[in-house]
Amino acid sequence: MDRLKILVVDDESRMRKLVKDFLVKNNYDVVEAEDGSVALDIFFEQKDIALVILDVMMPKVDGWEVCREIRSYSKVPIIMLTAKADERDELQGFQLGVDEYISKPFSPKILVARVEAILRRTGQVSADDVLEAGGIQLNKAAHIVLIDGRQIDLSYKEFELLTYFMENKGLALSREKILNSVWNYDYFGDARTIDTHVKKLRSKMGEKGNLIKTIWGMGYKFEVE
Amino acid sequence: MDRLKILVVDDESRMRKLVKDFLVKNNYDVVEAEDGSVALDIFFEQKDIALVILDVMMPKVDGWEVCREIRSYSKVPIIMLTAKADERDELQGFQLGVDEYISKPFSPKILVARVEAILRRTGQVSADDVLEAGGIQLNKAAHIVLIDGRQIDLSYKEFELLTYFMENKGLALSREKILNSVWNYDYFGDARTIDTHVKKLRSKMGEKGNLIKTIWGMGYKFEVE
């Protein structure tokens, strides 16, 4: 799956950088624009913008105007950033087709959550296939694993194993159970095979490797502290 | 499935009642606390709180402090209620492990939606087999033992032994019986071995260790006064 492209429009470069950093960490492509007219140029030039994040207060062409312009040609999802709750002319925004508001200051977590919610709503990304726990994002459909936003390469079995662990977060899993689920039920191999895969998984997961706990005498457990 | 228990902490009784009413309507059990210290008492006394809804602004112990205390022992989901967007010190909350924010005023509908989303996300909707007695919570699926909400580490045999005791609460168990159940039926070792395991179990259980009673000349019994 290709990365989705998000256009971030704000006159403050600090704010743009902040937003960009968090989106990039969460596997989005980000294009920046420092004012409304640049934003419009970029938007109509690049045809694959999946979402626009728009600051309301900007010199020259303000957020509302940019929104209106974009809307006259496209129904791309738009998130408005507002400095204060008062600034939210929500009625106007509603008429203009704003999808979501986020008040400054906002937490990166919330920003990303809203972005994902909207993309899911507008059908640009299927969330059902994404597992998230302890800073690990696993996309089943795309067969991609991100650790703190950084992609790691896993083999097929390693991916299957991690998926099984994450789908059974917090549960103690015996080797037998793991074999029956991740391997075929008629697999007659050595249960110690799992150890080897766990070892490789842990090492590829770096620090996060210790989220796979050993339950001595029993098996393994994926657990987020 | 049993109803899930939610702890609502707010100094305003009006607000507590409002929240409670809507949660009860949606089939949750609700426990109320009027301030932070009461909340902590309740949380550690009742071991089956599935989620905590916490007002930030409270006299004496504030929401952040309660959050921090709970987090040092438990990873129960926490929702923070904030009066204004400004009050949301989201970075702090993020570090403390807050799962969600809801700004006052909020619609009951949103509150319930967030609660359900979190419970779904944290996989609490499925009630796994948990044994509870005398402040001891034993989760077989997760291979976890909580004593007054605090997790203790048990070895495989210790866990098995405690499980057997709790499954036979109030029954006198001879060493022979214990050997046949917890150990393999063909185990020919010393029956006194059990003593050693009971000793370690008791010590790891702290005060609760005395729930395992010695029946002189006979064996042991797990009993809650």
Add this chain to the structure above:
DNA sequence: GTAAATTATGTATAATTTGTGAAATTTATC
């Protein structure tokens, strides 16, 4: 109160289980 029986406890040793690296085998790809 005392002796006998039973249990509690600390410790050393045995046994088991897991981690790890490397080799062998299987599978996929060109």
Add this chain to the structure above:
DNA sequence: GATAAATTTCACAAATTATACATAATTTAC
């Protein structure tokens, strides 16, 4: 069919736990 990659097996080291045993403490019976 050769090559590379992934998977599995294996052997041994390291870690952890289980057990036995000696001795202390406690309980019971008389």
